[in-house]
Amino acid sequence: MPGLITMDDLTNEEIISILDDAERLLPVARGEVYLPLLQGRILGNLFFEPSTRTRMSFETAMKRLGGDVVNLGDVKTSSVVKGETLFDTIQMVDGYTDIIAMRHPRQGAAQYACDSADVPILNGGDGAGHHPTQTMLDLFTIRQSHGTLEGLNVVLAGDLRYGRTVHSLSHALVRFGCNVTFASPESLRMPEEIVADLNAHGAEVVETDDLLSQINNADVIYMTRIQKERFPDEDEYAKVAGAYKLEASDLDEAKAEMIIMHPLPRVDEIHPSVDSTRHARYFEQAFNGVVARMALMCWLLGVDVPEDINEKGVAL
Ligand code: NCD
Numbered sequence: 064m065p066g067l068i069t070m071d072d073l074t075n076e077e078i079i080s081i082l083d084d085a086e087r088l089l090p091v092a093r094g095e096v097y098l099p100l101l102q103g104r105i106l107g108n109l110f111f112e113p114s115t116r117t118r119m120s121f122e123t124a125m126k127r128l129g130g131d132v133v134n135l136g137d138v139k140t141s142s143v144v145k146g147e148t149l150f151d152t153i154q155m156v157d158g159y160t161d162i163i164a165m166r167h168p169r170q171g172a173a174q175y176a177c178d179s180a181d182v183p184i185l186n187g188g189d190g191a192g193h194h195p196t197q198t199m200l201d202l203f204t205i206r207q208s209h210g211t212l213e214g215l216n217v218v219l220a221g222d223l224r225y226g227r228t229v230h231s232l233s234h235a236l237v238r239f240g241c242n243v244t245f246a247s248p249e250s251l252r253m254p255e256e257i258v259a260d261l262n263a264h265g266a267e268v269v270e271t272d273d274l275l276s277q278i279n280n281a282d283v284i285y286m287t288r289i290q291k292e293r294f295p296d297e298d299e300y301a302k303v304a305g306a307y308k309l310e311a312s313d314l315d316e317a318k319a320e321m322i323i324m325h326p327l328p329r330v331d332e333i334h335p336s337v338d339s340t341r342h343a344r345y346f347e348q349a350f351n352g353v354v355a356r357m358a359l360m361c362w363l364l365g366v367d368v369p370e371d372i373n374e375k376g377v378a379l
Contacts, residue, residue, distance in 0.1 A: 066177040066184035067359060069193045070235045077362070078235070082203050084368040085351075085358035091127055091372065092353040098376035099129025100366050107160035108134045109152070110187065111143065111167045116327060117187045117196070120352035121164045128357055133159060153180050162360055164196075183363040185356075191225040191293050197326055198231040200355035202239075204348040205283055208322045212239035218277045220246040220307055221287035221332055223253040225294075228326040229287055230257055237266040244281075246274040248306045250299075251289070274307050279316045284309070284342075286325045286332050311336035324348050 066072065073081070090096040106125040110118050122132045135141050135156075143152065149172060156163060157180045165176055166187040173186035173193070188194045206212055217236055219229045223245050233253065236243050243261070245253050249272060261268050271277065278284065286309060294300040308331055309323070322344040325333055329345075337343050361368050369375045 064177065064180055064183050065363065066173075066180075066186070067195050067363065068173045068177055068184065068186045068189075070195050070198055070231050070238075072195070075238055078199070078202065078239075081199065081355075081358045081362050082206060084361060085199075085203050085354040086207075087368055087370070087372050088354045088357045091376065092124070092350070092357060094127070095379055096372060096376035097127075097129075097379055098369075098372060100361055100368065101125060101128040101130035101364065104130040104161045104360075104364060105159065106130060106132045106360065107156045107163040107182075108132055109156060109163055109165040109167075110135060111138050111165075111172075112188065114166055114187065116349050116352055117164070117166065120349070121185075121187070121196075121356050124353050124356040124360060127353070128360070130360075149176060150179055157182050162363060164356075185359060185363070188227050190227070191230075191290070192227050193231045194227040194326075195231045196356055196359060197228045197352075198235050199359060200348065200351045201228070201232050201285070201324065201326070202235060203351045203355050204324060204344060205322070207347075207351070208344060209282060209320065212236070212241060215241045215282040216244070216280055217241045217283040217285060218244045218246055218274070218281045219253075219285045219287070220274050220277075222251045222289045222303075223247040223287070224251040225290035226287040229253070229285065232285065233257065233261060234264075237261045237264045242267075242269075244269040244271065244277055246271050246277055246307070248272055248303045251303060251306075274309075275313060278313060278321075279318070281321050282318065284321065284323045286323065286329070288325075288328060288330050288332060305331055307332050308334060309337055310334040311340050314340060314342055317342060 170190035170192035325345040
């Protein structure tokens with residue numbers, strides 16, 4: 064079954080078409096228009112790791128489009144604690160649902176699920192691997208602010224080693240002709256195989272540990288949380304915790320249109336003083352998760368998003 068496991072599963076044309084669909088769905092996501100494009104469909108939410116935004120925005124997206132959702136719920140109260148394998152869980156949920164959103168601590172788990180499922184699987188994060196639905200909302204947010212993706216200077220900062228959001232995003236940005244700069248502590252640099260893949264796509268990646276020196280030239284600064292749960296031990300985490308703390312006063316010389324993004328949750332890498340600056344875009348970004356996931360589910364289920372949403376839907 065086709066699914067969305069990494070950004071390689073989408074061509075550039077498909078990405079643009081899904082972003083266009085997402086844009087048209089904004090009034091539906093805002094609750095201004097009711098358009099039950101996915102009526103009668105059931106989404107299975109299988110989150111084997113904590114999630115607030117990804118799980119809730121998938122659920123909101125499905126319900127706003129007239130569909131329904133079943134949840135695995137807390138892993139601790141599911142049969143996973145009795146030793147059920149991922150294969151068996153998927154075999155079953157596959158029969159209950161029309162499409163599955165899945166998050167799992169193991170890298171590669173989403174591909175494994177996709178190989179064994181008859182319904183489409185959307186990878187909502189597989190360990191330190193990929194997070195392509197997040198990339199779609201990130202691309203949507205960047206295009207919404209800058210009108211284009213091409214030629215932008217994008218700084219990805221923080222935990223580039225374990226951060227799955229930046230693994231998927233960097234790949235997509237390079238395919239759309241962005242200039243990417245990686246800012247991280249030495250021990251959290253982007254994995255070599257990902258840098259090699261970006262180079263193979265013609266990118267000239269810049270790597271630094273000095274985030275502040277990159278601010279003035281940036282069109283987008285994408286901050287990430289240090290992924291504490293992926294560190295082999297607490298001491299290693301303690302060495303890099305709090306490595307970057309962006310404050311409003313750091314942004315005095317930034318370009319007026321520069322935006323600051325973050326997949327959230329944040330810990331201390333963006334100070335609340337940044338929230339009220341013109342640059343902060345992370346809460347809009349989180350909202351965009353609804354339209355991006357609406358458009359992705361329509362695409363995977365073969366449902367066309369109409370051009371004239373306001374005429375097709377019911378005004379609320
Ligand atoms: C991210 C994730 O789970 O990878 N969160 C999200 O989906 N918005 C980022 C993170 O947990 O730091």
